[in-house]
Amino acid sequence: MTRDAGRRFVSAVFVIACGLAVLLALVPLAFVLFFVVSQGVQALNIGFFTQMPRPVGETGGGMLNALVGTLVLTGLAAAMAIPIGVISGVYMSEYKGTRLATATRFAADTLNGVPSIVIGIFAYAVAVLPFRQFSAMAGGLALGVMMIPIIARTTEELLLLVPGALREGALALGATRARAVFTVILPAALPGIITGVVLALARVAGETAPLLFTAFNNRFLSTDLRQPIASMTVQIFTYAISPYEDWHRQAWAGALVLVTFVLVCSLVTRVVTARVQRLRG
Amino acid sequence: MSRSLTRLVCVLAALMIGACGGGPPQASQQTANGSAAGGTLQINGAGATFPNPIYSKWFSEYNRQHPNVAINYQPIGSGGGVRQLTNRTVFFGASDMPMTDEQIKAAPGPVLHFPTVLGAVVPVFHVEGVNELKFSGPVLADIYLGRITKWNDAAIAKLNPAVKLPATDIAVVHRSDGSGTTFIFLDYLSKVSSEFKSKVGVNSSVNWPVGVGGKGNEGVAGLVSQTPGAIGYVELIYALQNKIDFGSIQNAAGEFVKASPDSVTKAAAGATVPDDFRVSITSAPGAGAYPIASFTWLLLYQDSGDAAQARAMVDFVKWAVTDGQKFATDLGYAPLPQNVATRELDALQKIKVS
C-alpha cells in the first residue's frame, strides 16, 4: 500500500513541477511585457511617430526615421525573399524525392540556424565592401536572406498539405504542371503561405545584429536605397546604451511598438490558420 | 537528361555567386558616400563618441540653416571612424586620437586633420555617500592596472583625508570599442606611470588588465551610474548630463583641478600646435591646467573625388570653427584658441573642391 502511495506521491509532485515550469516560463514573459508596456506608454505620443530625433541632450523628438527605415528594410527583404522562398518551396514539394529537393531542404534548415550576426558579415562582404557604402540595400539583403528559409519551408509544408485530389483534378483536366501549380495548388495554399510571410516579417523586423554594419544608421529621414538608413532595432540599441533618460524612454516606446507589431502578426497568423483548418474540415 | 541539366544550372549559379562576391567597386565616385538625390546632399560620417553631443548639435543646427545639406554622423568610436574613412565607406571621420603615421600611410589618399573643439576626459565614480574625490595620475594608473582594488585603499585615502571611504571593491569600467577617449586617457596615464606605459600602452583599443567594457562614452557612463563602486572615464559632458560624480586630478603643477571649459583652455594655452594640427595636450604644464584635456579632430581627404560633398564639408568646418564655437561651453567643451581656428581656415583651402 505504501509503495503505491509513494508512486502516486511522486506522480503528484511531477505534475506540480510541470505546472511550476509553465509558471516559471510565463513569469519573465509577464515581466518583459509589463515593463515594455508601462515604460513605453509614457513616451508614446504623436510626436514619437512624426518627429525626428533631437540632438543629444535635448528632450523630445521621435523615431520617425527609424519607423520609416524599418518599413523600407522589411519591404526590401520581402521583395527579395518572397519570390525565392515561395518558388523554392514549390520545387521542394513538387519534386519531393529528388536530390536537389533534399539538398534544398537541408540548405533551408541550415540557413535558418545561421546566427544573424554571421549573415550580417556575409551581407557586409557582398553588399557593402564592393560598393564602399553602407546602404539600405545591404540591410535589406541581410534581412531577406533570413526570411528565405522560413518562407520556403512554410510554403513546402502547406503545398504538401493540399489534397492530392486537387492536383489530380487539375492534371486530369489537361493542365500542364506549371498551370496546375500556379493556378490551382498555390491559390489553395495561399492563406497559409501568407501567414508564413507574415511570421517571417515579424521575425526580421525585430533583428538588430545584421543591420549594425550593413544599413548602419541615419539621423535623417531617408528612403534612398543606396544610403544608410535608420531602423527601430538599431535605434533602440543606441538609445538603450546611452546615459540619457529621455532616450531610455524612447527606447521603451520603440520596444512597445515592435512588440505590438509582433503580437498583431502572431494573432493574425493564428486566426488565419484556425480558419483555414476549419475550412478544410 | 534532367540530371545533367540540374548540374549545369548548379554550376551556373555557383559562378554567378562567385562573380557577385568578387566584383570590382562599381559605384561612381559621385554617389560613393553621399547622394544628391532630390536636391538634398547627404553626407555620411562616423567616428568618436567624445564630441557626439556637440557634433549632433552642430549638424542639426547646420541643417536648420542649410536644409539641403544633411550630415549624418554616427558615433561608433574613433577607431571605427578611422577605419570607415580608410575604407571610404564614409565621407569623413572623427577622432580624438590623431591618426598615426602608419594609419595615414594606409589610407588611399592624404588625410587632413581639423581640430573642432577642446574636451576633457574625467574620472567618473559611483561611491555611496561620496560626491567629491581627489585623484592623482599614479593612483588612477594603479586602479586601472588592478593594483588598487578597494575604495578605502591607503593611496586614495592619503589624497582624500577628509572623506569617509567605504571598503567596497572598485568596479573598473573601460571602453569595449576602439576609442579616442581611451587614447586620451591612456596617453595621460602612460605619461604619469611608466609601469602603465609598458604594461598596457597607448592606443584606441588595448588589452585591459581588469574591468568591464562599455560601448561608447554612453556605455561607460551608463555602467558607472548603475554600478555601485564603479569607476570609469568619460568625456566631461557625459558626466554632466548624466549627473555622475567626477573627481579632480592633480596636474603637473601639483594642484587638484576639476575639468571645466576654463581649465581645458588653460591646458591648450601652452601647447605648440604643428601645421598638421596633430598634437597631444595631456598632462599640460601651467597653473590651473586640467591634465586630461585634448583636441578632437574631423578627418577629411585632401582629394576625396566628390566635389559637391567636399565643398559642403569645407563650408561646414568653416562655420564650425567660427560660429559653431559659441555652442561649445554650454555643452562642457572649450572653444578653440583663436590662432588655431585662423590657421584652420587657411588649411581648409588645401581641400580639393572642384
Add this chain to the structure above:
Amino acid sequence: MRSELLFRVAIGACAVLLVALVAAIGLELVRESSLSIQTFGLRFWLTKTWDPVAGEFGALPFIWGTLYSSVLALLISTPIALGIAIFISELCPAWLRTPLVFLTELLAAIPSIVYGLWAIFVLVPAVRQLEASTPAVLRALPLFSGPPLGVGMLAAALVLAVMVIPFTSAVAREVLKTVPVVQREAAYALGATRFEAIRSAIFFARTGIVGAIMLGFGRALGETMAVTMVIGNNPQISASLFAPQYTMAAVIANEFTEATDELYLNALVEIGLVLFIITLIVNAGSRVLIWAMSRSVAPAAPRQAAAATAA
C-alpha cells in the same frame, strides 16, 4: 514534355539559388578571414589573448564565453522547457492548451533587442542585488568570485535561458506528439501513474528530445544582441558567474565597425566562421536526431517535427 522540363528548370534554379546561398555564406566567411587564417593557423582557436594593439588575436576567450553561457542557459532552460512541453501535451485541460501555446510562441516572437532592453534595466539590477547578497562563504568559491557588477555571465545566461525556452519546448512538444498513443495507453493499462506513463513516453522519444535540447543550444550559441548588452565585454576566461566575459557574437557586434586594420577585421570574420561552423554542426546534429526519432514512428510524423524545427 518540353513545358514540363522548362518549368522544372525554372523552378529548380530558385532551389539551386538557395543551396548556392548557403555555400556562398561559407565561402565569403573563409575569403574575408583568409589573412587571419594564414597568420595564425590553428593557434587562433587556442590563444587566450585578444590584443588589437599588438595584433595578437585568439578566439579562445570567446569560444569559452559562448559555450559557458550557452551550457548554463541550457541547464536552466531545459527542465523548464520540458516541463512546459509535457504540461501542454499531456497534462493540461483542452481549453488551456491554445492560450498556453500562444503564450509560449509569444516568448519566441519577442525580438532579441527587447529582451536586451529589459535585461539592462530590469534583470541586471536584480542580478546585482543577488550577487551583492551572496554569503561570504560562497563568495570564496571561484564560481562566485568577483565584484557584484550585475553585468556578467550570470545575467547573460539568464536572459539566454528565457529566450531558448520556447524553442526547446515547441520542438519537444512536437516530438511528444509523435509518440504513438498506444504507448501511453499500454502504460496506463498496466496501472502506471501519470508520471510513469509520461516517463515511458519520454523514454520512447528520447532521441527527439535530445534533438530538441540541441536545437535550443544552437539558438543560444548564436544569440547576439541580448547577450551583448549584459555580458560585460571583457575577453577573459573565468569560471565565475559574476565575471564580465565575452561571446563570439558579442565581440563581432561590438568591434566590427571599428576594426582598425585588415588583420583585425579578418580575425573578427574568422570568429564568425567559427560560430558558423559550430552552429551548423549543432543544428544539423539536432535535426538528424529528430528525424531519426520520427522515422521510427508513424510516417506522417516527420513533417510535423520538421516543421517545428523549421519555424
